[in-house]
Amino acid sequence: MTKIIEPKRQSSIFRRPSSETGIWSWITTVDHKKIGIMYGYAAFFFLLIGGLEALVLRIQLSQPDNNFLTAAEYNAMFTMHGTTMIFLAIMPISAAFFNYLLPLQIGARDVAFPRLNALSFWIFIFGGAFLYSTFIFGTAGAPEGGYLAEEVGWLGSAPNGGWFGYQPNAGMKYSPGTAMDYWAIGLQILGIASLISAFNFITTIINMRTEGMRFMRMPVFTWMTFAVSFLLAFSLPIIAIALFYVTFDRKFGTTFFLTEGGGDPILWQHLFWLFGHPEVYILILPAFGIVSEVLPTFSRKPLFGYAAIVFAGFGIAFIGFGVWAHHMFASAISPVAQAGFGLSTMVIAVPTGVKIFNWLGTIWGGKLKLNTPMLFSLGFIGMFLIGGLSGVTHSIVPADTQQTDTYYVVAHFHYVLFGGALFGIFSGLYYWFPKVWGKMYNESLGKIHFWLMMIGFNLTFGPMHWLGLQGQVRRTWVYAEETNLQFWNIVVTVGAFIIALSIIVFMINWIFSKRNGEKAPFDPWDARTIEWTIPSPTPVWNFSKAPIVKSLDDFWHTKYSEDEEGRAVKRAEADQILLDLEEEGLNPSEHIELPSPSYFPIVLASGLPFLGYAVIYKSIPLALIGSILLLIGGFGWGTEPLEEEAFEDSHE
Amino acid sequence: MSDSHAYPHEPTGVETRKLGMWVFLSTEILFFGTLITTFMIFKGSDFPGMKLTDVYDIPFTSISSFILLMSSLTMVLAHNALEVNDQEKTRVWLLATAMLGAVFLAGQIYEFTEFYHKGFELSTNIYSSSFYVLTGFHGLHVFIGVVLLLALWGIGQRQKGLTLEGGMNLEFVALYWHFVDIVWIVLFTVVYLI
Numbered sequence A: 001m002t003k004i005i006e007p008k009r010q011s012s013i014f015r016r017p018s019s020e021t022g023i024w025s026w027i028t029t030v031d032h033k034k035i036g037i038m039y040g041y042a043a044f045f046f047l048l049i050g051g052l053e054a055l056v057l058r059i060q061l062s063q064p065d066n067n068f069l070t071a072a073e074y075n076a077m078f079t080m081h082g083t084t085m086i087f088l089a090i091m092p093i094s095a096a097f098f099n100y101l102l103p104l105q106i107g108a109r110d111v112a113f114p115r116l117n118a119l120s121f122w123i124f125i126f127g128g129a130f131l132y133s134t135f136i137f138g139t140a141g142a143p144e145g146g147y148l149a150e151e152v153g154w155l156g157s158a159p160n161g162g163w164f165g166y167q168p169n170a171g172m173k174y175s176p177g178t179a180m181d182y183w184a185i186g187l188q189i190l191g192i193a194s195l196i197s198a199f200n201f202i203t204t205i206i207n208m209r210t211e212g213m214r215f216m217r218m219p220v221f222t223w224m225t226f227a228v229s230f231l232l233a234f235s236l237p238i239i240a241i242a243l244f245y246v247t248f249d250r251k252f253g254t255t256f257f258l259t260e261g262g263g264d265p266i267l268w269q270h271l272f273w274l275f276g277h278p279e280v281y282i283l284i285l286p287a288f289g290i291v292s293e294v295l296p297t298f299s300r301k302p303l304f305g306y307a308a309i310v311f312a313g314f315g316i317a318f319i320g321f322g323v324w325a326h327h328m329f330a331s332a333i334s335p336v337a338q339a340g341f342g343l344s345t346m347v348i349a350v351p352t353g354v355k356i357f358n359w360l361g362t363i364w365g366g367k368l369k370l371n372t373p374m375l376f377s378l379g380f381i382g383m384f385l386i387g388g389l390s391g392v393t394h395s396i397v398p399a400d401t402q403q404t405d406t407y408y409v410v411a412h413f414h415y416v417l418f419g420g421a422l423f424g425i426f427s428g429l430y431y432w433f434p435k436v437w438g439k440m441y442n443e444s445l446g447k448i449h450f451w452l453m454m455i456g457f458n459l460t461f462g463p464m465h466w467l468g469l470q471g472q473v474r475r476t477w478v479y480a481e482e483t484n485l486q487f488w489n490i491v492v493t494v495g496a497f498i499i500a501l502s503i504i505v506f507m508i509n510w511i512f513s514k515r516n517g518e519k520a521p522f523d524p525w526d527a528r529t530i531e532w533t534i535p536s537p538t539p540v541w542n543f544s545k546a547p548i549v550k551s552l553d554d555f556w557h558t559k560y561s562e563d564e565e566g567r568a569v570k571r572a573e574a575d576q577i578l579l580d581l582e583e584e585g586l587n588p589s590e591h592i593e594l595p596s597p598s599y600f601p602i603v604l605a606s607g608l609p610f611l612g613y614a615v616i617y618k619s620i621p622l623a624l625i626g627s628i629l630l631l632i633g634g635f636g637w638g639t640e641p642l643e644e645e646a647f648e649d650s651h652e
Numbered sequence B: 001m002s003d004s005h006a007y008p009h010e011p012t013g014v015e016t017r018k019l020g021m022w023v024f025l026s027t028e029i030l031f032f033g034t035l036i037t038t039f040m041i042f043k044g045s046d047f048p049g050m051k052l053t054d055v056y057d058i059p060f061t062s063i064s065s066f067i068l069l070m071s072s073l074t075m076v077l078a079h080n081a082l083e084v085n086d087q088e089k090t091r092v093w094l095l096a097t098a099m100l101g102a103v104f105l106a107g108q109i110y111e112f113t114e115f116y117h118k119g120f121e122l123s124t125n126i127y128s129s130s131f132y133v134l135t136g137f138h139g140l141h142v143f144i145g146v147v148l149l150l151a152l153w154g155i156g157q158r159q160k161g162l163t164l165e166g167g168m169n170l171e172f173v174a175l176y177w178h179f180v181d182i183v184w185i186v187l188f189t190v191v192y193l194i
Helices: A023-027 A032-061 A071-105 A114-132 A179-207 A220-252 A265-299 A306-322 A335-363 A372-393 A397-403 A407-437 A443-469 A486-516 A554-559 A574-586 A600-617 A620-639 A643-650 B016-043 B058-083 B087-117 B126-156 B170-193
Strands: A003-005 A560-562 A568-570 A592-594
Touching: A023 A032, A032 A071, A032 A114, A032 A407, A032 A486, A071 A114, A071 A179, A071 A220, A071 A265, A071 A407, A114 A179, A114 A600, A179 A220, A179 A600, A179 B016, A220 A265, A220 A306, A220 A600, A220 B016, A220 B126, A265 A306, A265 A335, A265 A372, A265 A407, A265 B016, A306 A335, A335 A372, A335 A397, A372 A397, A372 A407, A372 A443, A407 A443, A407 A486, A443 A486, A554 A560, A554 A574, A600 A620, B016 B126, B016 B170, B058 B087, B058 B170, B087 B126, B087 B170, B126 B170
Parallel strands: none
Antiparallel strands: A003 A592, A560 A568
């Protein structure tokens, strides 16, 4: 079972099973790089869908009293837009980065549990498909006599209770039909995927670091992956249980969140935001990591305050568990709690500020190279700063009460999650493009993409600040003409289409460059971390022999020394070192074992949607099919020969 | 599943699978923590209606709790037997552990049925809902544990027998099993005693 890559000079043909290429190689792969690429494409696909949903929303809002969408369809669209962007786009695209880069940054050959890694990817795919199957099988329904009880098209047959699913609105009484069940169970399945990858990454970072890769020598992106994995591991169980309760309430008549049986709708808010606020940092910390890699590289300076950035990241992750009720200032919580959570919200701005100052310190006095990744990172700092500052205004409870459920809040979190997370992600996509594909992207198209997105983004979300302060409420499908909100709403809609245009430029660049781009050298950016010491595209075995790390920014110190004034001076032998590295990276001189592909992750994962449908439709046959798939997957998983034994066998 | 032999790994000296299990258990604490918190919140509320105290049978549950605790002892005995490579004893103690777990599960099913007949149903009120979901979630964990133990027992039938390394090893399952037992100590106290 174990695939052994023989040294090239001994045999010209790698021993590869037939499934090394073609679709089966992708379905059965356990290679972290292939899984990362699949994560990336799947997440980008969902990003496009979520973007289309946003455009539909913006068309509806471009005119006062518009009837492009019905109220029910509008509810479905904003619910699916939020759910998709958070759970199916940003989170998995971060997972794509984790998967691809984490082992490379710590000098490992794969993650700790490659098959579990494949399992979390397939669970994510099946979870996303399950959630979206609501458009085919789901029914939204509306309470008897309510004004939403109008004819709805297929657009309206999606979950419609908001991505936060507040109770009792998302309960059976006010959301009959099956759509909210698809939402609750779909998120449950997606949560399993993220939980599994969180165990995997934590274990990988603790236990798979190469020789000399001490904790305080790890790249900041790896650190942020570590922090995000802890956040996932400790916040997802909370939402999982809360979603259990929702499903029980809706399907089995319990009353956890319904006052009829003594339940408490506010409990849902607490449980949801206990997960939901750490989730915010789950979305943003990967971007922090990416930016902390890009800025030093393109400023040609070491990261300013490495330790401070690392500890600030963990400070944010830790305090992130203590601020959840600032989402609930308008709900029934006591004044003491309001004061406390207002304070903790101010406190969490401190480590965030530490990071911003460190990034500024990094670019201060640097020889800046304004390539596309750098532009996106600089854009990230500016946009995230605006979002962070409007976030601090929410810690003032009276102001927050005024802003609750207005477009001011929408503006705030889009500045953080789009201007922050997504700008960081695009920065990373351009930065590591040469490493992944072995080709260079087109720099001019990249810059066009950046400027279009920057302009479109600010046109879209900037005016929302004042729309919100003027009183436009979110999650409402119309506004009256007398409110004079039309002008800025048109600007916002135009901005949204400019963003769409910039995404098209990005896609053209990606497809064109991947096919016809210039061949990339293995260290195009004169970078600092060890993933750039291996050939581009990354060979299947990553490092031909385990790297030995001697310092932080090890690769940089291999290439550069310092003169008396502390300026970087290229070592005389640097060019030769690079040539040797490339030669060695392509021609491994020792046996390389890679974990063998497996069918069972996808089999195991395919059982979950059946179990989901079984709960929704209370169907025993579907439950049996799901359980049998789980059993086959689990049994096959457990009885598959393990690498260790197979390895010994192959040497007998 | 682990990395290659020649490749250096495990800088902490803890076996990777075992470390993964510890991380997994740390999230399990959050799962049970959320359930227990909810249970406590509802237990303290003054909603009128049937309460757990109206139906439960502490002597019965004490005995089944004792049985589950004893299974931790047999689990340790299985581990000890494997350390001196006594395959036969290892299998016997593994089977004993699985059986004790199964007896506990049977007790829980009996208890649920009794409660149900007394009118304490899943959808009766928050007291019943939070009780069934919390203890049922634990029961599911015991069930998975029994399956894992039986699988391990089955693997032990092979010629090579069990080892302390590699694959789904005994230590890995034992960690899980002890965790499930410890959780029950907390649950028994929280749900039945206070």
